[in-house]
């Protein structure tokens with residue numbers, strides 16, 4: 171092996187450790203007793219306990235938050251996919267002023283600072299009487315899921331060779347059949363990754379959730395953060411357990427859709 | 443099987459006119475090749491026939507029916523694309539049978555039609571593979587199979603072989619010719635490869651800047667080019683041209699003086715002659731041009747010699763065994779029967 175390769179490998183390994191160690195630490199701490207946690211030399215060998223997890227899962231607020239998070243995020247993501255994927259297809263295939271504007275608008279939604287969205291939304295939902303409901307959060311989150319799905323699906327559809335769609339037209343497929351039978355299956359890995367990514371974004375969303383809910387519609391990130399204020403003694407074990415629970419769905423999604431996700435963010439075409 | 447007729451077809455992109463008043467009538471069973479330089483509008487016309495490109499003006503008839511407003515799927519055509527355009531998510535078998543399935547053809551019928559097509563194109567062992575697992579030549583064979591199984595009225599090919607290497611191209615060209623002999627389906631084939639055009643076409647439509655430059659059998663186009671453009675475009679190595687003044691039964695300029703092959707009105711003409719119709723002759727031959735050898739290219743079966751005669755330079759092809767050294771003085775004789783004379787201004791052929 172060349173020296174430069176070796177050095178690069180070492181740099182890479184260090185970078186990987188920097189990311190992975192804290193995560194691993196969190197995972198370990200989630201299963202420690204407070205006594206094992208609060209020692210000066212960190213323990214790697216210890217008897218794992220389920221207490222923290224049990225405490226977190228056992229709390230009524232957590233169970234409710236978990237349901238809230240699942241319902242709100244999946245609904246927002248489902249609606250985002252339902253509206254965003256066809257929209258992305260049209261934007262990718264019909265090039266005119268309107269679709270160019272639409273494409274940029276989808277992206278520009280993400281330029282807004284979350285607070286700038288949260289405050290007017292709060293006023294609107296209060297006014298309509300939907301404040302602190304799942305419905306309000308779902309609709310608010312749809313601005314995120316739709317824009318992300320649209321934005322990431324456009325390149326996926328653009329990579330479907332136009333000639334293949336023309337071949338489909340010659341094979342007597344109408345526009346809908348071309349979309350469902352040809353374009354969508356070809357772009358599927360990237361589309362799924364785009365949808366998964368939008369799920370992760372809203373699953374991790376904190377600020378909007380905090381400002382648009384007080385109790386009934388609280389989501390998991392908000393509830394987890396509240397645990398740090400449980401008392402004078404910060405319950406580190408419980409906190410870590412909450413973080414582990416919170417991280418699981420995105421990690422699972424990443425494992426499932428990771429490959430596609432990589433190609434969503436790279437410009438390289440897989441077709442040719 | 444059907445006839446195709448283009449009546450005054452026009453195509454504009456915005457205000458940019460690409461095709462203007464294109465007229466062509468293709469008879470049943472005919473194999474027509476559109477040939478022309480890049481950007482001359484070959485693909486545009488083919489795509490208008492296919493229905494993939496909107497027709498701006500004029501009428502298109504397939505099998506006697508006006509099809510301007512019909513969808514591609516309802517025109518009775520099948521198309522083979524330059525970059526194959528196979529469905530990447532389907533197996534070879536699904537690619538071939540997809541259109542039939544969509545049309546509601548019964549399973550037995552599909553199987554009955556699949557077998558001969560697969561056999562003709564030698565695709566049996568690839569049926570289960572995905573297109574990405576095939577070579578370019580195999581992919582194009584699948585694309586041809588996909589078109590064939592539909593038993594269309596008209597086959598359309600848009601440079602089907604141009605993404606393949608030279609050897610494979612030759613091979614598939616022969617295969618397409620064989621298929622056409624067997625099926626006898628009316629075909630329109632776009633290419634910028636002369637060899638493909640010459641070998642496949644019943645009739646070549648030579649295009650230039652959105653117009654038909656000349657139309658005819660390969661022999662006609664090669665031996666009686668109607669314009670300077672055709673003469674220069676067809677044939678490898680390409681034709682030599684000289685600018686000459688006609689008068690008193692002679693064609694001449696400062697360096698060349700020849701007997702005119704037929705009576706000509708006085709005026710400027712362009713004289714064309716293929717490198718193969720020029721011979722090197724011994725001293726004393728009348729009407730020979732004195733020239734010096736500039737370059738000698740070995741082409742395997744012959745040599746292509748560049749000659750200089752004063753300000754004129756031209757190419758001569760000679761047998762490969764001929765030995766000439768650079769700077770050598772030779773006499774070149776132009777075969778009077780192989781001279782092509784064109785009006786210098788209009789570029790149109792003069793005489794017969």
Ligand SMILES: Nc1ncnc2c1ncn2[C@@H]1O[C@H](COP(=O)(O)OP(=O)(O)OP(=O)(O)O)[C@@H](O)[C@H]1O
Pocket residue numbers: 455458460478479480481482483484485486487634
């Ligand atoms: N979508 C378009 N918008 C504007 N002009 C176009 C469009 N498509 C084609 N053209 C123009 O139409 C002309 C003919 O194009 P066409 O593709 O038919 O050429 P071609 O003969 O097939 O060339 P090639 O051998 O390179 O494929 C070209 O000058 C091209 O610039």
Ligand SMILES: [Mg+2]
Pocket residue numbers: 484485486601
């Ligand atoms: Mg073309």
